[in-house]
Amino acid sequence: MGGPRMTTSVLKVVAALLEDPVIERYGLQLMQDTGLPSGTLYPILVRLERAGWVRSRWEDVDPVVEGRPTRRYYRLTAEGVVEARREVALMQQQMARASGPVGRARQA
Amino acid sequence: MTGRDALPPDGRDALPRHGRDALPPDSRDALPRHSRDALPPNGRDPLARHGRDPLARDGCGRQARGGLDRLARAGLASAARRWPADLSEIMLREWAAELDAIRDDPALGRLARVRRTISFAGSIALSPAVEEEGAEPATWPDRAASLTRPAALAAGVTLLAAALFDAVHLAYQHARLSPAGAIGVLAVAAFVMVALAARTRTGGVAGAVQPRTEATAAGDAVRTTALLGVAMFAFLLAGNQVAVMPFMGWIDILPAVATWTVLTAASAVVAARLTAAGRRGLGMLAGVAGGLVGLDLAAVAGSLHAAQVLGVGLGSAPIWLPLALLPGGIADFGAYFADGNAAFGSLQASGPAFHASGILIGNASAMVGPLLLCSAYVLARASAPGRVCRQRERLRTPWHHLPSALRDHGSARVAVGAGGGLLALAAGEALRRSSGTVDATLHRMLDNSNVFGFGFLAHAPGRMAVALLVALLIAHHSERAHRRENAPDDARAHHRETGHPGETASCGETAPHHDRTSR
Numbered sequence: 001m002g003g004p005r006m007t008t009s010v011l012k013v014v015a016a017l018l019e020d021p022v023i024e025r026y027g028l029q030l031m032q033d034t035g036l037p038s039g040t041l042y043p044i045l046v047r048l049e050r051a052g053w054v055r056s057r058w059e060d061v062d063p064v065v066e067g068r069p070t071r072r073y074y075r076l077t078a079e080g081v082v083e084a085r086r087e088v089a090l091m092q093q094q095m096a097r098a099s100g101p102v103g104r105a106r107q108a
Numbered sequence: 109m110t111g112r113d114a115l116p117p118d119g120r121d122a123l124p125r126h127g128r129d130a131l132p133p134d135s136r137d138a139l140p141r142h143s144r145d146a147l148p149p150n151g152r153d154p155l156a157r158h159g160r161d162p163l164a165r166d167g168c169g170r171q172a173r174g175g176l177d178r179l180a181r182a183g184l185a186s187a188a189r190r191w192p193a194d195l196s197e198i199m200l201r202e203w204a205a206e207l208d209a210i211r212d213d214p215a216l217g218r219l220a221r222v223r224r225t226i227s228f229a230g231s232i233a234l235s236p237a238v239e240e241e242g243a244e245p246a247t248w249p250d251r252a253a254s255l256t257r258p259a260a261l262a263a264g265v266t267l268l269a270a271a272l273f274d275a276v277h278l279a280y281q282h283a284r285l286s287p288a289g290a291i292g293v294l295a296v297a298a299f300v301m302v303a304l305a306a307r308t309r310t311g312g313v314a315g316a317v318q319p320r321t322e323a324t325a326a327g328d329a330v331r332t333t334a335l336l337g338v339a340m341f342a343f344l345l346a347g348n349q350v351a352v353m354p355f356m357g358w359i360d361i362l363p364a365v366a367t368w369t370v371l372t373a374a375s376a377v378v379a380a381r382l383t384a385a386g387r388r389g390l391g392m393l394a395g396v397a398g399g400l401v402g403l404d405l406a407a408v409a410g411s412l413h414a415a416q417v418l419g420v421g422l423g424s425a426p427i428w429l430p431l432a433l434l435p436g437g438i439a440d441f442g443a444y445f446a447d448g449n450a451a452f453g454s455l456q457a458s459g460p461a462f463h464a465s466g467i468l469i470g471n472a473s474a475m476v477g478p479l480l481l482c483s484a485y486v487l488a489r490a491s492a493p494g495r496v497c498r499q500r501e502r503l504r505t506p507w508h509h510l511p512s513a514l515r516d517h518g519s520a521r522v523a524v525g526a527g528g529g530l531l532a533l534a535a536g537e538a539l540r541r542s543s544g545t546v547d548a549t550l551h552r553m554l555d556n557s558n559v560f561g562f563g564f565l566a567h568a569p570g571r572m573a574v575a576l577l578v579a580l581l582i583a584h585h586s587e588r589a590h591r592r593e594n595a596p597d598d599a600r601a602h603h604r605e606t607g608h609p610g611e612t613a614s615c616g617e618t619a620p621h622h623d624r625t626s627r
Binding site for chain 2: 043046
């Protein structure tokens with residue numbers, strides 16, 4: 001299966017999930033972590049899940065006992081952790097390369 | 109190994125691949141008990157509860173509360189319907205849960221809660237849905253094109269309808285046609301619009317037809333009619349730049365176009381639904397009948413102001429439409445102006461003695477003539493069969509006989525577009541000049557042969573806009589036709605059948621109602 005197309009928004013989502021790959025996050029949390037609006041976030045989560053980078057599950061609680069509907073949680077899969085780390089590192093390298101000449105010029 | 113394969117065997121994957129049946133058996137068990145119980149028995153119509161009834165109980169049995177909450181849920185339900193079928197239920201439930209979390213968050217003040225609710229639901233409601241699995245995500249240029257293309261097409265169809273009806277009126281003027289001859293000329297103009305509808309419906313190349321369900325066909329009918337209504341309103345308002353029509357202000361045009369839009373859209377929806385259900389003959393009959401009623405009422409609505417000023421009684425209203433479409437002098441009614449001086453609205457002219465009906469009918473003709481041809485376009489488009497399988501020989505552009513070096517060159521298509529734009533400009537200018545002087549207007553209103561519209565071509569921006577619009581439409585049409593003609597057979601077959609390049613289906617696998625249609 002091909003990986004998702006990497007955009008800034010996708011990188012923000014995988015970076016947020018990578019902060020602690022073991023922790024599951026729900027949509028609102030990811031919106032706060034990434035600053036992305038809901039209309040951008042959810043399509044990205046679906047694409048990441050289709051690509052096998054992310055896995056989701058419904059919260060295992062009784063809505064009546066909790067007094068609220070169950071939420072859906074997301075976390076990176078093992079494959080997703082590897083791929084996400086690689087993509088984030090790649091982006092950091094590209095940013096370092098792009099900012100390198102500017103940094104050197106500033107120092108000079 | 110795919111990500112899905114890597115999932116643990118506990119089956120808590122919430123993303124089904126082919127709907128609920130594709131879920132691991134225990135995945136449904138992972139759904140909240142009350143939500144699961146809320147599903148319809150067959151579990152296949154998730155929006156039946158959530159979407160059509162946004163006030164349905166939320167996941168924990170409480171009644172949704174507050175107008176904003178209801179509005180937000182309705183927006184989410186509407187957005188969910190646009191998502192792929194296998195995701196809509198799950199996403200709607202997830203969004204509803206997040207909406208509840210915002211609503212019940214004690215850390216949020218009242219205003220913050222309202223702001224977050226609006227931004228959460230609004231963003232989802234306004235954002236494009238995720239693409240079907242396996243399809244490429246749409247880019248912003250794609251989305252922009254999908255919005256501008258129908259609007260440009262509506263503007264082009266409106267200009268063509270107006271130009272054709274002006275040509276009909278020129279025929280009335282020069283050939284002195286009998287009513288039967290006039291009906292024949294009108295039928296030819298209507299046929300041109302029907303043929304255009306067939307071409308645009310198929311994306312320019314025969315056979316490239318997208319599948320139609322009743323809902324998509326009805327949606328297309330409403331969208332097409334609404335865009336044409338807007339374009340026609342703008343055209344009629346801008347067309348009277350040199351005031352040749354006495355009653356062509358917004359107070360005349362708006363009722364006519366609004367009535368036409370609503371009634372024609374309703375007729376087109378009925379026609380489209382019947383056609384999609386395999387009853388094309390009945391659909392066409394209903395569409396034509398409804399379309400004529402819509403036109404007749406549009407003629408009345410657009411002439412009420414004129415009738416009031418001219419003192420024409422409403423008893424003759426039902427025949428205003430047929431009289432407006434035929435040459436003048438068939439029937440006269442209303443006040444008689446023996447001195448031949450006409451001073452109504454923006455018309456200040458003198459000529460032969462006339463009845464008030466001559467002014468009313470001539471004025472109505474400028475509105476309902478182009479609307480009649482737009483009706484032909486809309487109803488032909490709505491009644492088009494949903495799936496057509498044709499021979500490859502017919503999957504050709506009109507210029508397929510040209511040498512391939514010329515045919516395949518992109519600049520050739522740009523040249524075709526530019527040539528079309530210039531031709532349209534010349535035709536529009538010729539029609540504008542044909543409208544003649546204000547003094548001649550009275551004579552031509554009385555014999556109902558007035559050429560109306562295109563007054564905006566008197567100015568350079570109007571000329572540039574028309575030339576650009578027509579050139580872009582033709583170039584775009586040529587490009588799409590060229591791409592389809594050169595697409596591999598498989599891709600063409602898939603596109604023809606599914607509307608999506610990646611989905612598989614074959615011409616032989618027609619649904620029963622399409623079989624009936626093709627017969």
